[in-house]
Amino acid sequence: MTQVTKFPPDYRFELAENMLYRQLPYGPDQEAVLDEKGFQRAVKIIRSWPDYAPTPLCRLESIAEVAGVADVHYKDESGRFGLGSFKPLGGAYAVVRLLMSQITAATGQEQVDPNDVLNGRYKEIASTITVTAATDGNHGRSVAWGARLFGCRCVIFIHETVSPGREHAIAALGAEVRRTRGTYDDAVRKADETARQEGWHQIPDTSDGVVVEAPRNVMQGYTLMAQEAMDQLPYQGPPTHIFIQAGVGGMAAAVVAQFWQRFGPGRFKTVLVEPRQAACWFHSLKSGAPVVVSGDLDSLMAGLACGEVSRLAWPILAPATDMVMTVDDAAAADCMRLMAEGRYGDRPMVTGESAVAGLAGFLAVARDEAAREALAIDSNSRVLLFGTEGASDPETYMAIVGRSAEDVRKNIQGSG
Ligand SMILES: Cc1ncc(COP(=O)(O)O)c(C=O)c1O
Missing domain, CATH: 3.40.50.1100 (Rossmann fold)
Structure with a gap:
């Protein structure tokens, strides 16, 4: 009733x-x-x-x-x-756009068909690329899903209070998950620092005005x-x-x-x-x-x-x-x-x-x-x-x- x-x-x-x-x-x-x-x-x-x-x-x-x-x-x-x-609309889209520009840089080919990235034509290049993001759950899941769909590696940073359920959902998509101290904003900074050190590509869902493309x-x-x-x-x-x-x-x-x-x-x-x-x-x-x-x-x-x-x-x-x-x-x-x-x-x-x-x-x-x-x-x-x-x-x-x-x-x- x-x-x-x-x-x-x-x-x-x-x-x-x-x-x-x-x-x-x-x-x-x-x-x-x-x-x-x-x-x-x-x-x-x-x-x-x-x-x-x-x-x-x-x-x-x-x-x-x-x-x-x-x-x-x-x-x-x-x-x-x-x-x-709704998050895969953004995170996974930014992953494929990043891969397209990396494939252009590696092959000199100006037009990369996104369907070719999807069907594995560039899998050798894609597999050398690592994408990373900080997340409270959903964004990381969408980036991890995009990485799996398009064949690149993925490391996701979560903060102290992200629930185990959200953590497992990201890991289940094949991403490595790293838990950091502090808040979401601290995880954003950690992802940024690590990406710079390791040569990974950041897919943030927020911008400080410096990182804008992704x-x-x-x-x-x-x-x-x-x-x-x-x-x-x-x-x-x-x-x-x-x-x-x-x-x-x-x-x-x-x-x-x-x-x-x-x-x-x-x-x-x-x-x-x-x-x-x-x-x-x-x-x-x-x-x-x-x-x-x-x-x-x-x-x-x-x-x-x-x-x-x-x-x-x-x-x-x-x-x-x-x-x-x-x-x-x-x-x-x-x-x-x-x-x-x-x-x-x-x-x-x-x-x-x-x-x-x-x-x-x-x-x-x-x-x-x-x-x-x-x-x-x-x-x-x-x-x-x-x-x-x-x-x-x-x-x-x-x-x-x-x-x-x-x-x-x-x-x-x-x-x-
Ligand atoms: C379910 C859900 N709704 C809304 C938002 C807010 O989006 P934004 O951070 O772009 O404002 C998020 C962000 O992660 C989310 O996961």
Whole structure:
């Protein structure tokens, strides 16, 4: 029996304006990061990978009703390439782009067909190359998957609190996993240092402004997710609101760039959502300049536990984000449960800790009159959310939801 509640849950949140918001056309500063040509190339390459399929865009009708809006859509990335998150779009794409440029350097051949990298034509060159990345789980998994798909070696750095489940998932793809002291940002520094010493190639999902090629490709790969969502929306024009979670901001920037290019400035409101204890975008946009957040940053929303914004995401998100907000881990945990239960009457879904941050942010403001007004949310609003992972860490999922993802899925089949 689903329990029907009239009001959205009461989640603690903090909402702030972005000091840097400006209604600009998508211009050269943004195109230097993500452009149409790069997008077309990424789409062509990723769509040719085995088992590529667009992930579903799900309508959350009952949640929309409870929250007092016209529509809520949730892009469910839990099934992407069987890896449990949207991440392979970025990490694996950056791996193949790196291999293509290394093959060009080794052979002098200017045009390298990515399908030839996939089918092993350059396996001797690829096998001499090592890619590396720091990760809170999902990015490392996507780089490891890409390395296995395209035939190169992979070493992944994880920090102190990355769960054993996430570690094993990376190792199962054939990568060597090294655990470092400290936070995600410490693991990023360790990966950088080791790569320089060993002559390995870094595939970071964030940029300090110096290493840009690979993180740009990572973001370019993510744009396909946004494009799929646009193609799947059942209405013309943009959604009125995108509530989107940010770690370093690469994913949110890729999504915003795609919608901004297609619909122009100011046609939809973007709200960035972060865990309270790892709110680097919140503090940066509230104060008008990049701010480094310190502390242990430890959040249940592991994919969002970052203390520094990506310098490549900055020129996109700084002018285009309307408001920034933080939510608590408790809100994310409750959202995972409400999605698994189908609490308001929607079909139950398996959603991960970082996936539901956007939903948590939306539901938190949905019951707050002042926040609704600040964001111009009303009964005509059409909200878009990106459910960026499923139960990518099965033990954590079980601990929070009280049931395994398989169990939830069985119920879905039973109810369907
Ligand atoms: C599931 C999930 N969602 C969202 C994000 C945030 O992406 P970004 O760090 O590019 O902001 C991550 C990052 O690892 C993630 O794993």
